[in-house]
Amino acid sequence: MKPVAFEYCRPDTVDEAMELLAEFGGDANVISGGLSLGAMLNMRLVRPTALIDINRLHELADIKIDDATAMTGALVRQAAALKLPGVMSGVPLLAKVLPWVGHYQTRSRGTLGGSAAHADPSAEIPLTLVTLGGAVRLRSPGGSRDVPAQDFFHGLLTTDRRADELITDLIWPLRRDKTGYAFEEIAQRHGDFAIVAVAAEATVGNDGNIADLSFGLGGVEDRPLVADTASYIGKPATMATAEEIAATVAEAVDPMVDLQANADYRRQLVRVLGARVVSSAFADATHSREAA
Amino acid sequence: MLRIKSDQKQRVTLTVNDKTVSGFAQPRLLLTDFLRHELGLYGTHVGCEHGVCGACTIIIDDVATRSCLRYAVQCDGMKLRTVEGLEDVDGTLNALQKAFNENGALQCGFCTAGILMSATKFLQENPKPNRDEVRDMLSGHICRCTGYEQIVRAILQASGQ
Numbered sequence: 001m002k003p004v005a006f007e008y009c010r011p012d013t014v015d016e017a018m019e020l021l022a023e024f025g026g027d028a029n030v031i032s033g034g035l036s037l038g039a040m041l042n043m044r045l046v047r048p049t050a051l052i053d054i055n056r057l058h059e060l061a062d063i064k065i066d067d068a069t070a071m072t073g074a075l076v077r078q079a080a081a082l083k084l085p086g087v088m089s090g091v092p093l094l095a096k097v098l099p100w101v102g103h104y105q106t107r108s109r110g111t112l113g114g115s116a117a118h119a120d121p122s123a124e125i126p127l128t129l130v131t132l133g134g135a136v137r138l139r140s141p142g143g144s145r146d147v148p149a150q151d152f153f154h155g156l157l158t159t160d161r162r163a164d165e166l167i168t169d170l171i172w173p174l175r176r177d178k179t180g181y182a183f184e185e186i187a188q189r190h191g192d193f194a195i196v197a198v199a200a201e202a203t204v205g206n207d208g209n210i211a212d213l214s215f216g217l218g219g220v221e222d223r224p225l226v227a228d229t230a231s232y233i234g235k236p237a238t239m240a241t242a243e244e245i246a247a248t249v250a251e252a253v254d255p256m257v258d259l260q261a262n263a264d265y266r267r268q269l270v271r272v273l274g275a276r277v278v279s280s281a282f283a284d285a286t287h288s289r290e291a292a
Numbered sequence: 293m294l295r296i297k298s299d300q301k302q303r304v305t306l307t308v309n310d311k312t313v314s315g316f317a318q319p320r321l322l323l324t325d326f327l328r329h330e331l332g333l334y335g336t337h338v339g340c341e342h343g344v345c346g347a348c349t350i351i352i353d354d355v356a357t358r359s360c361l362r363y364a365v366q367c368d369g370m371k372l373r374t375v376e377g378l379e380d381v382d383g384t385l386n387a388l389q390k391a392f393n394e395n396g397a398l399q400c401g402f403c404t405a406g407i408l409m410s411a412t413k414f415l416q417e418n419p420k421p422n423r424d425e426v427r428d429m430l431s432g433h434i435c436r437c438t439g440y441e442q443i444v445r446a447i448l449q450a451s452g453q
């Protein structure tokens with residue numbers, strides 16, 4: 001399948017990209033790796049007037065790490081992030097997740113920012129950003145704004161980005177003390193779209209009780225979610241608690257139905273994978289506390 | 293800034309297997325179609341045209357990736373390696389190709405060019421992969437003939453294992 005005819009625009013600076021976005025607004029698509037957008041173009045699910053190719057905006061491939069966050073430019077390739085020790089040790093959940101994103105031949109070109117922009121509900125990178133409480137930085141001719149990941153993803157392939165905005169960075173909170181991370185997913189084949197993906201960040205106090213928990217779900221509803229687990233803070237960080245959390249959350253979600261799975265199967269995956277992931281995040285947290 | 297109107301044919305010059313070549317492309321022309329129909333390099337195959345099957349995988353600027361998700365105009369000035377460039381200098385099959393031949397790692401051959409290009413780059417990055425790593429890399433390709441096991445064996449053999 002071939003895309004519709006479009007004008008090709010390749011800015012050399014972010015300012016030029018801004019001018020193009022102002023000119024075309026919603027009639028243009030921004031392309032980075034093209035791993036998702038290229039498929040949509042070729043299937044004519046999108047029919048833009050213009051394609052704005054940001055691959056030569058080298059300033060968007062920067063990575064900045066400070067005391068609290070790692071900021072990855074929108075153009076950082078998934079394979080490149082996997083090779084950056086600072087990002088991998090600073091954001092351990094991302095290190096666990098990236099090998100599950102697509103395949104060797106797609107991570108090489110696919111970008112972190114592109115995955116966030118595309119907003120597939122089962123995609124791992126948006127799920128990780130939401131679970132960690134990260135943010136997306138957007139630039140428009142009027143300036144920059146940071147949108148918390150939970151507010152950025154609105155629904156299926158829909159985000160808070162306005163037509164004149166460009167994603168410039170993803171902002172990842174760094175690993176915290178006494179905190180553990182875990183991730184699992186089920187897909188038909190490794191690297192395919194997840195039927196359900198689950199991620200957890202758990203802080204366990206010296207008393208062995210849950211001090212903080214973020215339990216994220218991908219592929220369940222139309223966007224990545226963080227489950228409400230507030231009532232479990234202070235409970236013992238054990239397998240039994242993890243099972244209880246996953247079972248409660250599985251009842252509360254409203255799973256999508258598609259050719260891969262019905263709602264019951266998705267609930268069951270939340271229950272089983274959720275219990276496993278929350279308990280391994282507890283174990284990882286205990287391990288990191290004892291190592292400290 | 294570069295702008296090419298939708299019906300404008302732009303000259304695209306790139307290096308394919310160490311040779312400088314050029315042709316014309318409108319923005320919507322896929323790199324796969326440019327290679328095959330503009331340059332006459334039919335070795336790169338096209339299966340799904342949406343990034344899933346891996347048949348079109350080639351090496352672009354040292355990265356193994358899908359050529360069906362690239363537009364030719366994006367690649368002006370880049371260095372490509374395709375299956376036509378794999379043979380040894382004397383024109384015989386290289387070690388990887390020989391290993392595919394010896395292990396029955398292809399039947400219809402539709403998927404083969406893409407897998408050869410992935411494996412070429414993969415073995416440069418990871419010269420002694422284990423079986424699981426090879427299988428993980430192969431998950432980015434679909435082969436309807438072999439059942440993959442022969443391909444895994446061929447890649448391990450080419451890595452001297």
Ligand code: FES
Nearest residue numbers: 339340341346360
């Ligand atoms: S033709 Fe490119 S991945 Fe199938």
Ligand code: FES
Nearest residue numbers: 399401435436437
């Ligand atoms: S050899 Fe026929 S598809 Fe792989």
